[in-house]
Amino acid sequence: MLNAYFGDYITVAVFMAVGALLVAGAIFASSLIAPRRPGGFKEVVYESGIEPIGGGWNQSHIRYYVFALLFLIFDVEAIFMFPWAIRLDFFAEAGLGITVLVEMIVFVVVLVLGLLYALAKGVLRWE
Numbered sequence: 001m002l003n004a005y006f007g008d009y010i011t012v013a014v015f016m017a018v019g020a021l022l023v024a025g026a027i028f029a030s031s032l033i034a035p036r037r038p039g040g041f042k043e044v045v046y047e048s049g050i051e052p053i054g055g056g057w058n059q060s061h062i063r064y065y066v067f068a069l070l071f072l073i074f075d076v077e078a079i080f081m082f083p084w085a086i087r088l089d090f091f092a093e094a095g096l097g098i099t100v101l102v103e104m105i106v107f108v109v110v111l112v113l114g115l116l117y118a119l120a121k122g123v124l125r126w127e
Helices: 002-033 062-086 088-093 097-121
Strands: none
Touching: 062 088, 062 097
């Protein structure tokens, strides 16, 4: 019985070893086969076939990240609210209707307070 128990682990270990060998072999083969001719246009930034103008470094304004973060927060809110809205009848049947409703209201109020704070700080004003 003990041999059968460890036999499963040996099978997994063999498959992991074979997988590691395949990955290592592929990396080694690509290092042997890949062409190496540095220089020229290989180090130039590619811009859709157009000759690049200026450097490749461009710093983005922090406002883009703030808008992306706010979008992500409200997107996650929607992900939480859709299953809750669909299964609201289940919570009511289980006797959790008011409790779950209050928890969702608190959740939405906290997010709205965060949005109001962002508005008060002027983060959402685009200049």
